[in-house]
Each structure stands twice: as C-alpha cells, then as structure tokens.
Amino acid sequence: xxxxxxxxxxxxxxxxxxxxxxxxxxxxxxxxxxxxxxxxxxxxxxxxxxxxxxxxxxxxxxxxxxxxxxxxxxxxxxxxxxxxxxxxxxxxxxxxxxxxxxxxxxxxxxxx
Amino acid sequence: xxxxxxxxxxxxxxxxxxxxxxxxxxxxxxxxxxxxxxxxxxxxxxxxxxxxxxxxxxxxxxxxxxxxxxxxxxxxxxxxxxxxxxxxxxxxxxxxxxxxxxxxxxxxxxxxxxx
Numbered sequence: 001x002x003x004x005x006x007x008x009x010x011x012x013x014x015x016x017x018x019x020x021x022x023x024x025x026x027x028x029x030x031x032x033x034x035x036x037x038x039x040x041x042x043x044x045x046x047x048x049x050x051x052x053x054x055x056x057x058x059x060x061x062x063x064x065x066x067x068x069x070x071x072x073x074x075x076x077x078x079x080x081x082x083x084x085x086x087x088x089x090x091x092x093x094x095x096x097x098x099x100x101x102x103x104x105x106x107x108x109x110x111x112x
Numbered sequence: 113x114x115x116x117x118x119x120x121x122x123x124x125x126x127x128x129x130x131x132x133x134x135x136x137x138x139x140x141x142x143x144x145x146x147x148x149x150x151x152x153x154x155x156x157x158x159x160x161x162x163x164x165x166x167x168x169x170x171x172x173x174x175x176x177x178x179x180x181x182x183x184x185x186x187x188x189x190x191x192x193x194x195x196x197x198x199x200x201x202x203x204x205x206x207x208x209x210x211x212x213x214x215x216x217x218x219x220x221x222x223x224x225x226x227x
Binding site for chain 2: 031033035041042043044045048088090092099100101102103104105
C-alpha cells in the first residue's frame with residue numbers, strides 16, 4: 001500500500017523558534033510537493049522538489065528532498081504567527097503528475 | 113486571472129438525490145483532478161483526467177462519476193449520494209510538462225453535506 005506519512009501531525013511553536021516537519025513516503029517517486037492550507041481555504045502550492053538533493057527556500061520555509069531515503073523535510077526558521085496553517089506533502093505516483101498521494105497534513109500553530 | 117472555479121461552494125442535499133459539482137479552469141491545463149478532504153485523512157484523489165475524454169480512477173472513486181467533454185470543464189457527478197460522501201471537495205488542474213510545471217492549482221472547494 002502506498003503511504004505518505006507526515007510527522008508531527010500537530011505542532012505548537014513559539015514565535016522565533018525553529019522546527020522541522022518530516023514527510024516519509026513508501027513508494028519510489030522523483031517529485032514531491034508541499035502545500036499550505038489556511039483554515040477554511042484552498043491549498044496553495046509552496047514547493048515542488050524535482051530530484052534527489054533538491055533544496056528550495058522561500059522566506060522562513062526551506063524544503064529538501066532525499067529520494068534514496070524517501071524523505072522530505074520542511075524546515076521552519078524563526079517562526080512567526082503568519083505561518084500558522086496546515087502543511088501537506090504530496091508524492092506523485094505517475095509520470096504524468098496527475099496522481100498524487102497526500103500526507104495527512106501537519107497543523108502548525110505559532111504563538112507569541 | 114488564472115483560476116480554478118467550483119460551483120456550488122456549499123451544498124446540503126438528501127440521500128439519493130443526484131447532484132453535480134462543476135469545475136472549470138481558464139489556464140488551458142490538460143490535467144484535472146478531484147479530491148475529497150476529510151478530517152484526519154488528508155486529501156484523497158477521486159478521479160483524474162489527462163485530457164479530453166481521458167479519465168481514470170484515483171484512490172476513492174466509488175460512488176462518483178466524472179466526464180471531460182471539454183478541456184476547461186471537469187464535473188463531478190454523484191448519482192446517488194450517501195451520508196458517507198459528506199466531505200469537502202477540491203478540484204485541481206495542472207499543465208503537462210516537467211520542471212515543476214505540473215504543480216496542481218486548486219479550486220476554492222465545495223462543502224457537501226448529505227443528510
């Protein structure tokens with residue numbers, strides 16, 4: 001069975017702290033996506049990681065991909081309240097990119 | 113403005129009453145998908161389409177139908193809705209190609225309640 005597991009599922013952080021969200025997947029894939037969802041809203045694309053060793057950064061978020069370990073990380077640096085949201089990773093399982101398996105999401109709450 | 117639109121945004125219906133949720137995109141994307149989102153389960157793919165008249169099942173297709181007669185539209189049909197189809201539904205589209213251009217763009221969501 002194809003699985004995408006995120007850890008932790010819930011994360012309460014203080015502003016200014018650093019933390020990492022982990023995304024493990026059980027099938028071979030060369031492409032991994034990170035999305036953000038605010039409460040009651042749709043999903044917004046954050047990163048697309050295309051190959052082993054890929055690293056992408058946007059503001060306080062940095063994502064990386066290790067295809068050999070089947071692991072992606074989303075690192076949060078010096079968290080701020082605006083980063084409070086649910087973060088999903090998703091793995092594509094066909095070359096067309098049309099079939100994605102999502103993790104269950106990590107709900108991040110940043111407080112002062 | 114590039115966007116994926118869904119209608120209706122909210123729907124309350126009764127068991128067995130056929131309904132259709134429409135999805136339209138204005139980005140000329142080849143690929144379109146339907147997902148459902150349930151608490152604790154994340155997003156699960158229902159159906160996807162790689163182009164006009166080409167559709168395939170995702171993880172949870174039972175109880176749903178789709179059609180792709182036009183490139184921009186991908187309606188989701190529930191022939192006989194049941195309470196276990198109460199969920200938040202998202203339509204998404206993406207273009208063909210590598211380099212990250214197959215990122216899926218999501219619609220605003222349709223919250224469906226089946227009584």
